[in-house]
Amino acid sequence: MKYLLGYDIGSSSIKAALLQADSGKIIASAFSPSHEMEIISVKPGFAEQHPEKWWSELINATRQLQQQVSYKPNDIMAIGISYQMHGLVCVDRNLKTLRPSIIWCDSRGVEFGEKAFSALGEEFCLQHFLNSPGNFTASKLKWVKENEPEIYEQIFKIMLPGDYIALKLTGQPATTISGLSEGIFWNYQSNSIAKELLDYYQIDEDLLSSVVPTFGEQARINNEASVILGIAKGTPVCYRAGDQPNNAYSLNVLQPGEIAATAGTSGVVYGVTDRVEYDRRSRVNPFVHVNNTDIDKRYGILLCVNGTGILNSWLRKNVFVGLSYDQINNLAAKSKMGAEGLQFFPFGNGAERILENKNPGANLKGLQFNTHDRTHVARAAQEGIVFALNYGMEIMKEMKMELKTIRAGYANMFLSEVFAQTFSNVSNCSIELYSTDGAVGAARAAGVGSGYYKNFAESFRGMEMVKKIEPETKSLQQTGDIYQGWKKELLSLL
Numbered sequence: 001m002k003y004l005l006g007y008d009i010g011s012s013s014i015k016a017a018l019l020q021a022d023s024g025k026i027i028a029s030a031f032s033p034s035h036e037m038e039i040i041s042v043k044p045g046f047a048e049q050h051p052e053k054w055w056s057e058l059i060n061a062t063r064q065l066q067q068q069v070s071y072k073p074n075d076i077m078a079i080g081i082s083y084q085m086h087g088l089v090c091v092d093r094n095l096k097t098l099r100p101s102i103i104w105c106d107s108r109g110v111e112f113g114e115k116a117f118s119a120l121g122e123e124f125c126l127q128h129f130l131n132s133p134g135n136f137t138a139s140k141l142k143w144v145k146e147n148e149p150e151i152y153e154q155i156f157k158i159m160l161p162g163d164y165i166a167l168k169l170t171g172q173p174a175t176t177i178s179g180l181s182e183g184i185f186w187n188y189q190s191n192s193i194a195k196e197l198l199d200y201y202q203i204d205e206d207l208l209s210s211v212v213p214t215f216g217e218q219a220r221i222n223n224e225a226s227v228i229l230g231i232a233k234g235t236p237v238c239y240r241a242g243d244q245p246n247n248a249y250s251l252n253v254l255q256p257g258e259i260a261a262t263a264g265t266s267g268v269v270y271g272v273t274d275r276v277e278y279d280r281r282s283r284v285n286p287f288v289h290v291n292n293t294d295i296d297k298r299y300g301i302l303l304c305v306n307g308t309g310i311l312n313s314w315l316r317k318n319v320f321v322g323l324s325y326d327q328i329n330n331l332a333a334k335s336k337m338g339a340e341g342l343q344f345f346p347f348g349n350g351a352e353r354i355l356e357n358k359n360p361g362a363n364l365k366g367l368q369f370n371t372h373d374r375t376h377v378a379r380a381a382q383e384g385i386v387f388a389l390n391y392g393m394e395i396m397k398e399m400k401m402e403l404k405t406i407r408a409g410y411a412n413m414f415l416s417e418v419f420a421q422t423f424s425n426v427s428n429c430s431i432e433l434y435s436t437d438g439a440v441g442a443a444r445a446a447g448v449g450s451g452y453y454k455n456f457a458e459s460f461r462g463m464e465m466v467k468k469i470e471p472e473t474k475s476l477q478q479t480g481d482i483y484q485g486w487k488k489e490l491l492s493l494l
Contacts, residue, residue: 006443024462031065080446083162109139137183170219176353238449250441267308303392
């Protein structure tokens with residue numbers, strides 16, 4: 001029996017999935033740790049994690065797979081990696097990390113990105129990078145250069161979180177064009193490294209890792225990883241991509257007009273286009289999509305709300321103590337639509353791009369002690385997250401993106417009927433939910449990269465739609481009115 005192995009390196013946990021290559025069926029899946037990984041925040045707006053922690057939990061998740069399915073080391077045909085985007089990992093010449101990773105929701109790079117945007121020229125940045133340098137990886141590296149010069153001087157290579165995991169698997173530092181684009185290291189006009197930004201930041205281009213294809217043999221498992229993971233030495237790593245492009249891939253969102261959504265720690269809506277598009281205010285962000293080629297151009301337009309599932313997690317730890325997420329979802333369903341006027345604004349996890357890098361914090365508005373209880377808080381939180389995502393989708397529509405059907409994994413907040421139905425109503429889109437996740441998507445993609453699957457269509461064998469939610473005609477007007485009230489308060493808050 002031959003298998004494909006996928007990893008998803010998240011900020012909450014590390015997921016692993018084993019896919020039977022012939023049938024496309026998920027044979028085993030696991031995640032580690034059992035609790036959410038810590039995000040270190042030594043100052044407001046800072047967010048870090050230790051890359052070594054990702055690796056140790058990947059080892060644990062792999063061992064869980066081995067407990068579920070008995071397979072031989074050489075039964076694994078190929079490995080794919082999905083990872084949290086926009087993080088910065090710095091390693092020295094011994095390929096050891098020099099500091100914790102500055103992860104996606106850290107906002108310390110904003111000031112440097114805004115200065116670069118102004119100095120290089122807004123029109124230049126948008127035309128060449130399709131983004132403001134903003135709070136992306138390049139700006140985080142500039143922060144290290146200016147604030148930790150003794151560490152910066154020791155850097156041999158910088159990489160994204162998935163690049164680091166590939167390094168641990170193979171011993172070879174490398175990245176992809178898609179990865180470079182997510183860090184704002186890519187010039188779309190010249191189809192090359194964004195030297196203008198690196199020169200402005202006075203960052204040496206040699207710090208960037210060599211480029212490997214998104215699909216295809218990138219490197220092979222070395223002896224050390226083989227012994228630790230029980231996977232044959234020489235097994236190829238055949239795919240890596242950021243979590244949102246990969247989530248889109250895992251949902252077969254590859255062609256213009258197709259939309260993918262996720263609502264884990266952060267919430268994302270990701271649409272595919274074949275045109276070079278950008279938002280002049282950089283509230284949503286284009287990147288090179290996984291299936292981009294010189295002939296068939298594919299770009300992903302990403303809107304992100306940092307404070308989605310993390311709001312639900314915060315409530316569970318601090319308000320709904322002792323309750324499961326299912327029980328919280330049941331509480332939300334007991335409240336009427338609109339939560340009796342209670343409004344939640346889920347912006348408490350760093351600077352928000354859809355708010356032009358403002359960080360207003362989370363807000364609960366309209367609380368009445370004689371009216372509201374936990375059911376209203378649960379519902380207001382879920383509605384607030386949906387409304388924040390819809391606020392970003394309105395920006396995508398301004399860019400002439402057509403939103404009709406949204407695909408998502410049947411996981412995280414989409415397990416809540418209140419969340420899924422509110423999303424369908426406010427967007428007036430069908431929501432298709434599938435039995436897949438980032439680790440499964442990475443495994444399928446590894447099958448394409450290894451050549452086992454001849455095309456993308458073959459890689460989706462065995463993927464099933466679990467549920468389809470349609471907009472409720474009778475509730476559309478009411479949902480729209482509640483959203484407009486929420487949006488009005490948001491604009492007042494800003």
